[in-house]
Amino acid sequence: MIRVAVSGACGRMGSRIVKRITKENDMEVVAAIEAPNTPFKGKDVGEVIGIGSIGVKVTPADELEDILKTSKPDVVVDFTIADAAVNTVEKASKLGINLVVGTTGFSTEQLEKIGKDVKEGNVKAIIAPNMAVGVNVFFKVLEELAKFLPDYNVEIMEAHHKHKKDAPSGTALKALEIISAATGRDPDEVSVYGRKGLIGERSDDEIGVHAIRAGDIVGDHIVLFAGEGERLEVIHRAHSREAFVSGVIRALRFIEKAEPGRISDMKDVLGIR
Numbered sequence: 001m002i003r004v005a006v007s008g009a010c011g012r013m014g015s016r017i018v019k020r021i022t023k024e025n026d027m028e029v030v031a032a033i034e035a036p037n038t039p040f041k042g043k044d045v046g047e048v049i050g051i052g053s054i055g056v057k058v059t060p061a062d063e064l065e066d067i068l069k070t071s072k073p074d075v076v077v078d079f080t081i082a083d084a085a086v087n088t089v090e091k092a093s094k095l096g097i098n099l100v101v102g103t104t105g106f107s108t109e110q111l112e113k114i115g116k117d118v119k120e121g122n123v124k125a126i127i128a129p130n131m132a133v134g135v136n137v138f139f140k141v142l143e144e145l146a147k148f149l150p151d152y153n154v155e156i157m158e159a160h161h162k163h164k165k166d167a168p169s170g171t172a173l174k175a176l177e178i179i180s181a182a183t184g185r186d187p188d189e190v191s192v193y194g195r196k197g198l199i200g201e202r203s204d205d206e207i208g209v210h211a212i213r214a215g216d217i218v219g220d221h222i223v224l225f226a227g228e229g230e231r232l233e234v235i236h237r238a239h240s241r242e243a244f245v246s247g248v249i250r251a252l253r254f255i256e257k258a259e260p261g262r263i264s265d266m267k268d269v270l271g272i273r
């Protein structure tokens with residue numbers, strides 16, 4: 001049995017992950033962590049998310065270390081916000097607990113700290129901005145296209161629901177990183193976030209990144225490569241968060257095989273590195 005603690009357990013992703021784990025016969029939820037000021041403190045997480053009691057109470061994040069020590073999970077899954085996820089990684093790594101992190105919006109400094117904590121704790125960690133199988137194949141396709149079309153203009157567009165807190169999406173930033181690396185560019189130098197005013201002609205080097213927030217869009221990513229007289233577009237649309245949840249379940253089953261002390265991603269889980 002894989003013992004799983006879920007951080008962000010009452011959120012859009014966390015609640016679906018808790019629900020799915022209760023339906024799998026090789027894993028169980030042993031802790032449910034929420035924001036420090038959660039109104040659900042002490043309530044059964046199953047009751048809170050509408051699936052009936054599962055015998056696991058919601059714990060606020062200021063008691064994270066204690067609940068990890070007492071509930072003894074094999075893995076902590078984190079779908080929260082960047083600051084909270086950095087804390088989850090720090091505490092879990094110190095306790096030798098493996099990690100599956102889907103949270104996005106990390107700064108460069110936060111990513112460095114996460115890498116250091118995972119290394120020092122020698123834990124296994126799968127961290128990916130998008131757990132959907134299709135998106136991770138989309139990343140592979142983008143890498144190939146960028147190599148085949150190095151002089152085409154690239155624009156990355158993403159659309160998400162109005163509640164999303166970070167922008168651009170972690171997936172769009174990963175696409176920027178992949179295309180930049182494949183074409184020998186520095187993403188910090190070539191990225192242009194939105195455009196406004198008398199900005200002049202577009203340079204061939206730049207990569208535009210554009211974020212739409214509206215309604216209940218689950219998650220769309222479009223990358224276009226435009227040349228003379230043609231353009232090629234690669235599109236991934238998530239219809240349901242179940243696409244991400246299925247990736248999390250695969251990551252939970254894979255994690256024992258991950259290399260300790262370094263960050264693995266969904267390419268490792270899916271065997272498409």
Ligand SMILES: NC(=O)C1=CN([C@@H]2O[C@H](COP(=O)(O)OP(=O)(O)OC[C@H]3O[C@@H](n4cnc5c(N)ncnc54)[C@H](OP(=O)(O)O)[C@@H]3O)[C@@H](O)[C@H]2O)C=CC1
Binds near residue numbers: 102103105129132
């Ligand atoms: N990798 C992937 O495949 C995917 C990644 N994501 C990413 O996952 C993250 C969460 O998304 P989503 O579920 O939509 O967001 P939600 O806001 O619905 O869920 C986040 C949950 O975390 C809680 N939370 C806030 N602070 C803490 C804390 N310190 N400790 C524990 N829990 C905390 C929030 O509580 P409160 O509401 O009270 O603040 C909320 O319940 C985002 O970064 C998103 O980009 C999303 C989908 C797929």
Ligand SMILES: O=C(O)C1=N[C@H](C(=O)O)C[C@H](O)C1
Binds near residue numbers: 104160170172219
């Ligand atoms: O916040 C979301 O909803 C999503 N976030 C991830 C991201 O930032 O890339 C993945 C997915 O698109 C949904």
